[in-house]
Amino acid sequence: MSLDGLKIGKRDSQLWIEIDRAEKAxxxxxxxMEGITSAIVQAGADETTQAVxxxxxxxxxxxxxxxxxxxSPDGDGARQRERRSHALAALQDAVMVTPVPIIVALNGLAIGAGAMLALMADGCVAVEGSALSLPEIDLGIPTFSGANILTVLGGRALAADLIQTGRRLPAADxxxxGLISVVVLRHDLEQSAKQAGEVLGSKNxxxxxxxxxxxxxxxxxxxxxxxxxxARHRAKT
Incomplete structure (x- = not known):
């Protein structure tokens, strides 16, 4: 199945979702986001799907x-910000609660919400040279979600470092x-992600x-x- 900006298809017992919008980074x-969420939720309800x-x-x-x-399709900028916020929240929730394991195969730099998904997944296999980045501060905006995710998963010191400097965290670091599962050579990425899904997907x-x-x-x-x-911050702007 192909949606605008996405390629979604079954590979044996795994559902693979590929973001395909290179012209827009x-x-x-x-x-x-709604398409990814829907695919993840459907995979969780499908007994034949072992992992995503x-x-x-x-x-x-x-x-x-x-x-x-x-x-915004209706020209309402405030409403569009609400749509983005709700769509991202639904996607994050799907990653956190779906009963099948969610594996991120990190093929390159993950920025903002992309980095959050990599951090929140049940497993993350990354290629050498990839990195995570939450650079919102360099755009003059706060990232409350990013700050909380990093604080919970990596601790206050790391959160303060990455959030307040906007620097990239290399995959090796x-x-x-303990924020990602393994770092591999590029030609091993797909196979390593498949194996990670098989290991977790084989559990009860x-x-x-x-x-x-x-x-x-x-x-x-x-x-x-x-x-x-x-939401409070959006209401002020």
């Missing part, structure tokens, strides 16, 4: 985050901090999702708080 539109792998085309960028330049589904729900409870709570703060 693989930034996600509202429709793309999320990756992207190209060798430089995994995802530049949400496309903030996407125009992310691996050493009910036990896996119960553990996942419990593991992610602190992250979900932190994100709810961040979303409330984002």
């Amino acid at each position: 693989n930034a996600m539109t509202v429709a793309m 792998v999320l990756t992207a085309t190209g060798e430089k960028l995994f995802c530049a985050g949400v496309d903030v330049r996407e125009q 992310a691996l050493n901090r 589904r009910q036990a896996f999702v119960d553990n996942k729900r419990w593991i992610n409870r602190g992250l979900r709570s932190a994100l709810e708080e961040a979303r409330e703060e984002h």
Whole structure:
């Protein structure tokens, strides 16, 4: 199945979702986020799907985050910001609660919401030279969600460092901090992501999702708080 900016298809017992919008740095539109969310939710309800792998085309960028330049179909900028916010929240929730494992195959730089997805996934296989980046501060905007995700998963010191400087965290450093699963050569990326999905997908589904729900409870709570703060911040602008 091919949607605008996405390629979605089954590979044996795994669902592969590929972000395919290289001309826009693989930034996600509202429709793309909704499409990814729908595919993940459907995979979770399908007993024949063992895992979901999320990756992207190209060798430089995994995802530049949400496309903030996407125009509202009705010309209402405030409403478009709400649509983006709700679409991203639904996608993040799907990653955190879907009963099948979500594996990110990180083919390049993950920025903003793209980095958040890589961090939140059940597993992340990254190519050498890839990196995570939450550079919103360099655009003059805060990232409450990014700050909370990093604080929960990496600790306050790392969150303060990456969020307040906007610097990139190389995949090798992310691996050493336990934020991603493995770093591989580019020609090994797909096979390594497939293997990661097979390992996690072979576990008892009910036990896996119960553990996942419990593991992610602190992250979900932190994100709810961040979303409330984002909403207050949007109301002021």
